[in-house]
Amino acid sequence: MRWIFGLIALALATPARADCDHFKWPLARERAWFAAGAEPLEAGAEIGPGEQAYALTLKPGEAAGYVLASKKPVAGTFGAVVRLKAIAKPGIYQVTLSREAWIDLIQSGVSARSRNVSRQNDCAAIHKSVRFQLEAGPAILQISGVDAPGIDFAVAPSP
Numbered sequence: 300m301r302w303i304f305g306l307i308a309l310a311l312a313t314p315a316r317a318d319c320d321h322f323k324w325p326l327a328r329e330r331a332w333f334a335a336g337a338e339p340l341e342a343g344a345e346i347g348p349g350e351q352a353y354a355l356t357l358k359p360g361e362a363a364g365y366v367l368a369s370k371k372p373v374a375g376t377f378g379a380v381v382r383l384k385a386i387a388k389p390g391i392y393q394v395t396l397s398r399e400a401w402i403d404l405i406q407s408g409v410s411a412r413s414r415n416v417s418r419q420n421d422c423a424a425i426h427k428s429v430r431f432q433l434e435a436g437p438a439i440l441q442i443s444g445v446d447a448p449g450i451d452f453a454v455a456p457s458p
Contacts (some may be wrong), residue, residue: 312361318422319423319425320376321419322417324417324458325429326425326428327419327451329352330424330425331335332351332352333340333352333397333451335351335352336352337351337352337353338352338354340381341355342381344381344382345381345382345384346382346384347384347385348386348454348455348456351453352451352453353381353451353453354450355379355442355449355450355451355452357373357379357442357447358369358378359368359377360374360375360377360443360444361374363378363380363443364380365376365378365380365443366380366405366408366439367403367405367441369401369443370401371443371444373443373444373447376444376446377444378400378441378444378445379442380439380440381440381442382440383404383454385437386433386434386437386438389432389434389435390456391414391433392404392430392456393429393431393455393457394440394452394453395425395427395429395452395455396426396427396428396429396442397425397426397450397452398426398447398450398451399441399444399445400442400443400445400450401448402429402442404438405438405439405440406433411431411432411438412431413429413433414430414431414432415430416428417429433447
């Protein structure tokens with residue numbers, strides 16, 4: 300009986316995992332971009348995949364201007380569309396987010412199927428990262444189902 304109390308005391312004394320090292324793939328570069336300060340960005344802006352994070356101002360879901368219908372309910376949530384110019388070459392690209400959201404990457408009017416997703420609820424800077432196979436050329440990033448009017452994100456080729 301004494302050992303049960305010891306296990307309970309140990310469990311209560313052990314701090315919750317609050318680091319960001321338990322994703323399926325390394326996100327050290329994205330963590331550095333987020334920590335360096337995200338560049339403010341308005342919904343509808345055009346960016347290139349790159350070496351930085353953005354602080355995206357979202358719109359109420361009904362006014363977000365989605366290109367394709369969101370797969371998540373939009374009532375009471377926020378979202379935005381961001382245009383990605385000049386994907387230089389085909390490959391795996393990852394979108395990394397600071398909070399929970401639904402992501403669609405759209406090329407030629409079709410939503411790209413995600414290849415893999417990694418989440419960690421106890422990482423303060425990053426909530427999830429999703430990988431997509433993209434072709435060369437422009438794309439549209441559609442973020443929906445966010446419970447706040449802003450989100451930090453980064454889009455970059457997968458290392």
